[in-house]
Amino acid sequence: MLIIYFNIETKIKRKKINNIKDKIQKIFGPIKLSLEGGQTLKGTTIAYSTWGALNTEKSNAILICHALTGDQFVTGKNPITNRNGWWESIVGPNKIFDTNKYFIICSNVLGGCMGTTGPSSINEQENVQYGMKFPIFTIKDMVNLQLALIDSLEIDQLFSVVGGSMGGMQAIEWASSYPERVYSAIPIATSYRHSAQNIAFHEVGRQAIMNDPNWQQGNYYNKEVKPRHGLSVARMIAHITYLSEGAFQEKFGRDMQSKVLSWGFDADFQVESYLRHQGISFVDRFDANSYLYITRAMDYFDLSHSYDGDLSAAFKNTKCKIMIVSFTSDWLFPSSESLAIVKALNKTAADVSFIEVESDKGHDSFLLEVKDFYEILSGFISGAARKK
Amino acid sequence: MSNQLNKKLISSLIMNNAKVLDIGCGNGELLYHLEKTKSINGQGIEISPKGVKESVSKGLSVIQGDADIDLVNFPDNTFDVVILSHTLQATHKPKEVLIEMLRIGKKCIISIPNFGYWKYRMQMLFFGIMPITRTLSEPWYSTQNIHLCTIKDFINMCESLNISINEAFRNTTYSIKKINKPNSYMNNLLSIEGIFVLSNNIN
Numbered sequence: 001m002l003i004i005y006f007n008i009e010t011k012i013k014r015k016k017i018n019n020i021k022d023k024i025q026k027i028f029g030p031i032k033l034s035l036e037g038g039q040t041l042k043g044t045t046i047a048y049s050t051w052g053a054l055n056t057e058k059s060n061a062i063l064i065c066h067a068l069t070g071d072q073f074v075t076g077k078n079p080i081t082n083r084n085g086w087w088e089s090i091v092g093p094n095k096i097f098d099t100n101k102y103f104i105i106c107s108n109v110l111g112g113c114m115g116t117t118g119p120s121s122i123n124e125q126e127n128v129q130y131g132m133k134f135p136i137f138t139i140k141d142m143v144n145l146q147l148a149l150i151d152s153l154e155i156d157q158l159f160s161v162v163g164g165s166m167g168g169m170q171a172i173e174w175a176s177s178y179p180e181r182v183y184s185a186i187p188i189a190t191s192y193r194h195s196a197q198n199i200a201f202h203e204v205g206r207q208a209i210m211n212d213p214n215w216q217q218g219n220y221y222n223k224e225v226k227p228r229h230g231l232s233v234a235r236m237i238a239h240i241t242y243l244s245e246g247a248f249q250e251k252f253g254r255d256m257q258s259k260v261l262s263w264g265f266d267a268d269f270q271v272e273s274y275l276r277h278q279g280i281s282f283v284d285r286f287d288a289n290s291y292l293y294i295t296r297a298m299d300y301f302d303l304s305h306s307y308d309g310d311l312s313a314a315f316k317n318t319k320c321k322i323m324i325v326s327f328t329s330d331w332l333f334p335s336s337e338s339l340a341i342v343k344a345l346n347k348t349a350a351d352v353s354f355i356e357v358e359s360d361k362g363h364d365s366f367l368l369e370v371k372d373f374y375e376i377l378s379g380f381i382s383g384a385a386r387k388k
Numbered sequence: 389m390s391n392q393l394n395k396k397l398i399s400s401l402i403m404n405n406a407k408v409l410d411i412g413c414g415n416g417e418l419l420y421h422l423e424k425t426k427s428i429n430g431q432g433i434e435i436s437p438k439g440v441k442e443s444v445s446k447g448l449s450v451i452q453g454d455a456d457i458d459l460v461n462f463p464d465n466t467f468d469v470v471i472l473s474h475t476l477q478a479t480h481k482p483k484e485v486l487i488e489m490l491r492i493g494k495k496c497i498i499s500i501p502n503f504g505y506w507k508y509r510m511q512m513l514f515f516g517i518m519p520i521t522r523t524l525s526e527p528w529y530s531t532q533n534i535h536l537c538t539i540k541d542f543i544n545m546c547e548s549l550n551i552s553i554n555e556a557f558r559n560t561t562y563s564i565k566k567i568n569k570p571n572s573y574m575n576n577l578l579s580i581e582g583i584f585v586l587s588n589n590i591n
């Protein structure tokens with residue numbers, strides 16, 4: 001009885017979400033998208049949001065690329081979570097990415113679950129959700145879909161492409177594959193390839209999902225149960241990697257939920273309760289199969305691979321202004337990864353800036369208010385605008 | 389005053405629209421000045437995060453890096469001009485840095501605080517202490533300047549490395565004068581700073 005009630009409630013919630021989503025976001029497509037893996041994805045659509053206005057020269061567009069579990073709702077109220085957009089503090093009128101001056105575009109990535117074609121979309125040939133029949137795609141495929149969107153908006157050159165983490169991978173891919181289409185690029189807390197440790201963490205997350213009996217080989221869309229536990233555990237693991245030892249210690253220490261121990265396995269510690277909350281709230285807004293596919297795309301990312309390991313060759317035509325930012329306490333994408341990109345760019349005498357920002361907040365620093373980070377972002381944007 | 393003179397001289401040695409690397413660019417003041425006055429295409433390297441932040445905030449392209457380590461990444465003849473202003477004395481391997489500069493830049497401008505300046509000599513001679521002045525303001529235990537030298541020392545090093553000095557200048561704190569006689573005792577004694585122009589097509 002209770003399960004049925006929750007199911008009805010979830011369905012109503014989902015329908016409500018879809019209605020809001022449809023209202024505020026734009027869709028481009030369908031198009032035929034050729035994937036790096038050799039397959040063609042027919043009927044691909046990309047969901048995106050924009051802020052500000054495109055000027056007559058179409059020279060003021062900034063593409064913001066979201067991270068693994070991000071979405072196109074950069075600023076303003078997110079219709080799904082009802083919370084502020086993930087870069088609310090820097091995108092908006094008179095903010096660093098000033099919507100009075102710039103035309104801001106953010107699209108949901110290929111394979112995502114916020115309106116862009118992904119594993120939860122209907123495979124029109126079979127009239128049922130793709131699930132595991134969705135083709136494997138890459139970061140470059142994500143960028144190619146964004147490119148199709150930018151083409152449709154008749155924008156020859158983006159003023160900037162910016163993103164953190166997986167968004168940074170996309171920014172680097174743009175600078176490498178379509179250098180003439182971007183005037184500047186800001187890859188933040190990212191790498192030119194996913195490290196062994198990062199692949200390892202992703203693998204644990206994926207195994208958690210795939211070993212949840214409710215995953216049902218990915219065919220859970222029309223079932224009563226979904227792999228909530230698996231996805232929630234995957235999120236909990238990932239969340240640990242987004243913070244730092246110092247951030248955990250500072251935020252929670254050994255603080256308890258109540259004054260007495262449970263002498264069992266309840267969430268005695270606040271950190272446990274926090275992680276569980278992170279896991280549970282995530283499953284309401286994210287599709288487990290999307291998580292599998294997008295983490296795979298990150299794992300497959302290695303910009304130097306097509307150039308026999310010579311990363312600088314990947315940037316041989318890169319003339320755009322690039323600013324690379326890393327954070328001191330980020331152990332998921334440590335500064336050494338950014339430095340490798342800087343070195344490769346120096347070898348091609350590219351126009352590059354690099355700064356390692358002091359922050360104890362770990363990988364998530366790029367989403368948080370770090371004063372130095374904001375100052376350099378702002379400086380770079382205004383400097384780039386002045387020189388254009 | 390001497391700082392302004394230095395900036396003015398360096399500026400006069402750079403042609404318009406040149407591609408310039410400033411190693412140890414600090415807060416980017418010189419690069420910014422050159423971009424404004426000479427429309428240069430500038431790039432900086434700076435070791436302190438504060439300096440990088442201030443430079444980038446000015447719209448300059450600056451990487452957080454180390455002169456001792458990061459010059460090797462640049463290809464030969466990348467820059468029309470490479471500037472090393474008051475930085476050589478803070479490097480671990482000044483000789484190697486100089487050689488790298490000449491590899492990546494067609495023309496190099498190097499300025500050094502002259503440890504042979506009479507005020508420094510006086511402090512050593514009469515007080516028996518490591519000199520502290522406005523230019524070299526940190527005491528010996530906290531200074532970044534680990535390889536101080538004199539104008540004469542620098543010229544000698546260039547000679548030993550077969551590097552010809554195209555032009556040399558000295559800063560008297562009131563004015564900048566051309567050094568015509570490299571071995572002049574008085575030049576070495578009366579100058580707070582030496583500025584040298586080297587180019588890589590000679591060696």
